[in-house]
Amino acid sequence: MTTQLHKTLHEEMHFFGGKDVDLCMNCGTCTVICPLARDEGGTFPRRIIRLIQTGQKRLLVKSLDPWLCYYCGDCSENCPRQANPAETMMASRRYLTSQYDWTGLARLFYKSALMEILAIVLVGLFVTGLFVWFHGPMVLTLPVQLNTFAPVKWVELGDWIMAGTLSFFLLTNAARMVWNTLDGKQMFGISPLIYFKAVPVFFDHMFTQRRSRQCGSTRSRSFWLKHLLLVSGYLSMLVLVLILLRWFQTDRIYPIYNPQRLWGYYATLALLYPTGAFLISRWRRKEPIHFFSEASDWIFLVMLFLTALTGIMVSLARVNGFPMTTYVIYVIHLSIAVPMLVVEVPFSKWSHLLYRPLAMYLVSVKKAAAAVSLKTQPEAATA
Ligand code: SF4
Numbered sequence: 001m002t003t004q005l006h007k008t009l010h011e012e013m014h015f016f017g018g019k020d021v022d023l024c025m026n027c028g029t030c031t032v033i034c035p036l037a038r039d040e041g042g043t044f045p046r047r048i049i050r051l052i053q054t055g056q057k058r059l060l061v062k063s064l065d066p067w068l069c070y071y072c073g074d075c076s077e078n079c080p081r082q083a084n085p086a087e088t089m090m091a092s093r094r095y096l097t098s099q100y101d102w103t104g105l106a107r108l109f110y111k112s113a114l115m116e117i118l119a120i121v122l123v124g125l126f127v128t129g130l131f132v133w134f135h136g137p138m139v140l141t142l143p144v145q146l147n148t149f150a151p152v153k154w155v156e157l158g159d160w161i162m163a164g165t166l167s168f169f170l171l172t173n174a175a176r177m178v179w180n181t182l183d184g185k186q187m188f189g190i191s192p193l194i195y196f197k198a199v200p201v202f203f204d205h206m207f208t209q210r211r212s213r214q215c216g217s218t219r220s221r222s223f224w225l226k227h228l229l230l231v232s233g234y235l236s237m238l239v240l241v242l243i244l245l246r247w248f249q250t251d252r253i254y255p256i257y258n259p260q261r262l263w264g265y266y267a268t269l270a271l272l273y274p275t276g277a278f279l280i281s282r283w284r285r286k287e288p289i290h291f292f293s294e295a296s297d298w299i300f301l302v303m304l305f306l307t308a309l310t311g312i313m314v315s316l317a318r319v320n321g322f323p324m325t326t327y328v329i330y331v332i333h334l335s336i337a338v339p340m341l342v343v344e345v346p347f348s349k350w351s352h353l354l355y356r357p358l359a360m361y362l363v364s365v366k367k368a369a370a371a372v373s374l375k376t377q378p379e380a381a382t383a
């Protein structure tokens, strides 16, 4: 088998944030330091750097290693060449996201922040335009009648159209990730039972991200807690908006201890606190993992923070009896939330919510398939 080398791979990686790849001398310190390396063999994470240095694009695109790194920064702190291996792993994740995406939009957005912002603004203006032209009557007497201004059945329909659209792009990209990783031939040679048995691994890592707890220092433990909080807030919002919208978007004013309000406030705080903390950390740049931030890192956090902030402002304006303020902020809220979901989930950093647990699932499948192959064809393993 011949290996096609891509001489420009490491230059291309610059656009995705991997700017210090050339400094690596492959000493192996990062492998010794990385708390996750023992699970992944003796070449994690420097193998990825080597693949980039030597232009082995096919092997890079096939690799799951970038998704197995939780960006704790221990390797970068100890690298004798300041080659920033943690940053290279992050850049590789951006690069892989662009390779999985068949539309080319992820690549465009990672290479040009202006295009990403333009896409967000266009989708936001589209949502604002829908409300400007099609909103219901604006009742300015109390109680606030949000469901007259924005009938819940239409908002619900819009939610499902949006969810269907972004799921289509995200899932087709995920299918390409599976195809790239397992190769067509290997994919169909694996027993369906192996795929089935590994399913719990996917959900385990999607909901708990517990592997990140193995990463280095106490700082990483708090990082894990914030991440967990963020995932719980995000999933809560999805359930409230997609499944329970008729209960959640109501004109009734429930007491503060009612589950409808408590769940909404929990989801808001679970989004606001971690995103706020991550934004401050990136702004301060005290930890090695925050020395470098790409535009996509900022856009994703700012959009999520503003979505949660405007969401709670709608609730406060409604409950406290400000009809016009409620309607205006509601439109602003959706004009931020919709592009945040449509642009960021399938084509930008949010996609890691699916790719990371999927990578853990595929690793589990590959290990199980290799174990079966070892049992049935031991001579092939020793050849
Ligand atoms: S990234 Fe740094 S620590 Fe890792 S192999 Fe290269 S030079 Fe050594």
Ligand code: SF4
Binding pocket: 033, 034, 035, 036, 037, 044, 045, 068, 069, 070, 071, 072, 073, 074, 075, 076, 085, 086, 089, 215
């Ligand atoms: S950032 Fe942390 S998890 Fe990722 S390779 Fe470096 S040491 Fe390992």
